[in-house]
Amino acid sequence: MDAASVARCRAAVEQLDVDGGLRRRNHAQASTTRGDRVGFVRLTDEGDGDDDDDDGNAPCPPELRRGFELLESVGAQLEVVLGCGRLLVPRLGMVAVYDDPRFGYVRHMDNERVPASRSTDGIESAARGSSSSAPGCERHCERQGLGTGEQRDVEQWRNYRVLTAILYLNAPDWSADDGGMLRCYAPDAPPGAPCTVEVVPHGGTVVVFPSCTVPHEVFPARRPRYAITLWFVSAALLRDTPEERAAAAAATLVDAAARRKRARAVAAAADAKAVAQAAAAAPVNAATDPVVACPYPTLRTLRPCGKPPRGVKARAGPLASASALEA
Ligand SMILES: O=C(O)CCC(=O)C(=O)O
Numbered sequence: 227m228d229a230a231s232v233a234r235c236r237a238a239v240e241q242l243d244v245d246g247g248l249r250r251r252n253h254a255q256a257s258t259t260r261g262d263r264v265g266f267v268r269l270t271d272e273g274d275g276d277d278d279d280d281d282g283n284a285p286c287p288p289e290l291r292r293g294f295e296l297l298e299s300v301g302a303q304l305e306v307v308l309g310c311g312r313l314l315v316p317r318l319g320m321v322a323v324y325d326d327p328r329f330g331y332v333r334h335m336d337n338e339r340v341p342a343s344r345s346t347d348g349i350e351s352a353a354r355g356s357s358s359s360a361p362g363c364e365r366h367c368e369r370q371g372l373g374t375g376e377q378r379d380v381e382q383w384r385n386y387r388v389l390t391a392i393l394y395l396n397a398p399d400w401s402a403d404d405g406g407m408l409r410c411y412a413p414d415a416p417p418g419a420p421c422t423v424e425v426v427p428h429g430g431t432v433v434v435f436p437s438c439t440v441p442h443e444v445f446p447a448r449r450p451r452y453a454i455t456l457w458f459v460s461a462a463l464l465r466d467t468p469e470e471r472a473a474a475a476a477a478t479l480v481d482a483a484a485r486r487k488r489a490r491a492v493a494a495a496a497d498a499k500a501v502a503q504a505a506a507a508a509p510v511n512a513a514t515d516p517v518v519a520c521p522y523p524t525l526r527t528l529r530p531c532g533k534p535p536r537g538v539k540a541r542a543g544p545l546a547s548a549s550a551l552e553a
Pocket residue numbers: 322331336392407408442443444453455
């Protein structure tokens with residue numbers, strides 16, 4: 227993204243902050259794991275007032291829309307390039323500023339398997355579509371022969387994200403000395419293993435990686451560090467019936483050996499096209515990336531990813547289903 231557009235987006239984020247739209251996380255571990263303040267903005271005008279996701283989320287400022295549109299177009303291109311089936315865009319996008327030079331964000335994954343009883347993200351659940359109390363989980367467990375009594379011990383995906391896309395909005399004179407680097411690790415790399423990619427968060431740079439397989443961390447920054455993030459959701463998890471969800475899960479869960487083969491899962495570039503090309507060149511196979519086994523609770527908060535670019539024929543993912551969007 228060009229410098230002028232980045233500057234406009236950054237100014238919009240600063241204004242959002244002045245208006246009280248960015249808050250520090252208030253759950254217990256947040257103070258030690260991450261130093262950012264975040265807000266969620268509505269990316270569509272949709273919203274009929276009876277949806278929790280509406281609570282307290284400002285509409286995306288017009289100047290910031292271009293940033294989210296860029297991320298959405300990255301998703302649209304990756305959907306085609308990676309053949310991962312239909313990606314969906316949540317109604318909310320995240321805006322973040324790291325302004326405490328003591329803290330970045332410790333190594334984590336944006337989605338992962340956790341015991342069912344812990345598969346919630348607290349305040350993130352509504353905003354990011356990551357609720358674990360989705361109706362149907364119990365029936366899903368039953369379908370798999372696990373029984374409702376045992377379901378608390380069953381692992382589930384923490385949330386519904388499959389692809390993370392970040393756009394940095396930092397000032398043009400940002401340098402490596404300012405810190406704030408994003409470090410991504412090879413999937414399944416043990417702590418301390420060599421990292422695969424380090425990204426200096428230059429304004430205009432976009433980073434994408436599969437949410438379920440790439441551990442990453444953010445280093446503390448000496449200056450306020452701005453970014454917006456869109457977490458794409460897979461259509462496959464929107465299947466309506468337990469049978470369909472079970473089939474989707476069985477068809478898409480990846481075994482550990484296959485995951486290890488995907489050493490490089492990160493692409494960074496200055497614009498959407500370059501991102502898509504870089505991702506295509508990397509040995510990422512999103513077709514086999516995992517999707518969650520729970521239904522998404524509020525279908526209305528999702529919409530299909532933007533149209534693929536001209537001349538590129540969309541490859542139908544094995545689980546993509548337009549009917550999943552009709553709720
Ligand atoms: O801003 C970044 O580079 C990454 C932030 C991150 O990992 C997150 O918000 O989950």
